[in-house]
Amino acid sequence: MRIIHTSDWHLGQTLHQFDRSVEHQAFLDWLSDTLVSEQTDALLICGDIFDTANPSAAAQKQFYRFLQQSKTRLPQLQIIIIAGNHDSPGRLEAPAPLLDSLGVTVIGFVPRLADGSIDIASLLLPLKNAHGDIAAWCMAIPFLRPGDVPRIEQANDPYMEGIALLYRQVLQHAIDIREPQQAIIALGHCHMVGGEISEESERRIVIGGTEALSATIFDSNVAYAALGHLHLAQKIGKQEHLRYCGSPLPLSFAEVDYRHQVLRVDLQENQVSAITPLYVPRAVALLRVPEKPAPLAQVLVALTALDIPHDTPAERMPFLEVRVRLNAPEPGLRAAIEQAIEGKPVRLAKIDTSFAQREASATSDVALAELERLHPDQIFDRLYQSKFGDDNQSGTPPEISAAFAELLLATPEVQA
Numbered sequence: 001m002r003i004i005h006t007s008d009w010h011l012g013q014t015l016h017q018f019d020r021s022v023e024h025q026a027f028l029d030w031l032s033d034t035l036v037s038e039q040t041d042a043l044l045i046c047g048d049i050f051d052t053a054n055p056s057a058a059a060q061k062q063f064y065r066f067l068q069q070s071k072t073r074l075p076q077l078q079i080i081i082i083a084g085n086h087d088s089p090g091r092l093e094a095p096a097p098l099l100d101s102l103g104v105t106v107i108g109f110v111p112r113l114a115d116g117s118i119d120i121a122s123l124l125l126p127l128k129n130a131h132g133d134i135a136a137w138c139m140a141i142p143f144l145r146p147g148d149v150p151r152i153e154q155a156n157d158p159y160m161e162g163i164a165l166l167y168r169q170v171l172q173h174a175i176d177i178r179e180p181q182q183a184i185i186a187l188g189h190c191h192m193v194g195g196e197i198s199e200e201s202e203r204r205i206v207i208g209g210t211e212a213l214s215a216t217i218f219d220s221n222v223a224y225a226a227l228g229h230l231h232l233a234q235k236i237g238k239q240e241h242l243r244y245c246g247s248p249l250p251l252s253f254a255e256v257d258y259r260h261q262v263l264r265v266d267l268q269e270n271q272v273s274a275i276t277p278l279y280v281p282r283a284v285a286l287l288r289v290p291e292k293p294a295p296l297a298q299v300l301v302a303l304t305a306l307d308i309p310h311d312t313p314a315e316r317m318p319f320l321e322v323r324v325r326l327n328a329p330e331p332g333l334r335a336a337i338e339q340a341i342e343g344k345p346v347r348l349a350k351i352d353t354s355f356a357q358r359e360a361s362a363t364s365d366v367a368l369a370e371l372e373r374l375h376p377d378q379i380f381d382r383l384y385q386s387k388f389g390d391d392n393q394s395g396t397p398p399e400i401s402a403a404f405a406e407l408l409l410a411t412p413e414v415q416a
Helices: 021-037 057-073 089-093 096-102 158-177 296-304 333-340 368-373 376-388 398-409
Strands: 002-006 042-046 078-082 104-107 124-128 134-140 183-189 224-228 234-236 239-244 261-268 271-279 286-295 319-326 347-355
Touching (some): 002 224, 042 224, 057 078, 057 096, 078 134, 078 183, 089 104, 096 104, 134 158, 296 319, 319 333, 333 347, 376 398
Parallel strands (some): 042 078, 078 104, 183 224, 224 239, 286 319
Antiparallel strands (some): 234 239, 261 271
16 A cells, blocks of 8 residues: 655745745645656645635635545545644534545544543544555544543643543554554654754644653554654654654745655555655745855845846746845845845845844843833943944944934833
């Protein structure tokens, strides 16, 4: 049996206010082609399908069109979807009756029986091979909130222990009903201990002070754990069968040099025989100029030297992050950068500024009692001197002080 594992599509996401629907559509078209070319039996989508709990109509249309087209091209394809922390469980499950008729299963909530207990059996789904035989059982467990997990009296950490108990219960049910040749696949949208986050692009999951789950929730009976939430593809605890596939698109400039992927998982009997990354083509380039922050003069030279084909379509123009190292505020920074890239087919998404570090003097710290006696403009002056001052400058430049004074005048709470 062949499975494709993917997650964290974040449909509807914008990059510094720029629409990314073209990139998302390019990925979905590529994935649909890949499902066919790889003769895939099952597609597992492990959460964060949308970027927000209230996605746009356009983002939802992309998603449902993909499902319909993929099932048309591969009628026997099974698709299992779990909700992530960005998704609305109710919104995902709303079209479930229609999706069920297509062979698409969506698990947004943890289902409950009439007595309020968790419906363990509904979280376990059969996966069939090309011959129609059950080749594996899928533990389809969505992102878990405190109200989703079993209640454990007098637990040290009710949330964490509740998650572990729920996985054990579903796993035990899988062990009880499977045949010896059938594998067990676990789905989850969570942050595992030891998982590497992608700088700038991930929303931390912190509930009750807890951040990460132990890999021990997946024991040796689990042939493969298909995980979502972390945007970088990785193994957990150096175990080959515990995998994040990562996001298919770069979600921040921190991922500019990272190769995004989905994972192809091949099963032989009740074990994984191969795990293969399938790399996603990047429809729109991300540029960081320069690679490391540099003085403005050097940055302007690098921007002027950018050589991008002028016939690049508007929707395919690269996103640009400009990285500047400053010694003092530069009021004309954006204008200078925009002039340097004028006429070039790029989209200026971000100007990242950093300042040269100065050694803190022994008198730089201000006691709280002294701070309370200082007027805001005095505090501002000290802050400016600590960040930008030098031996040749006696105080804050007059134009900067005047600008701050205007802000004070526009803020009645400060005046009071």
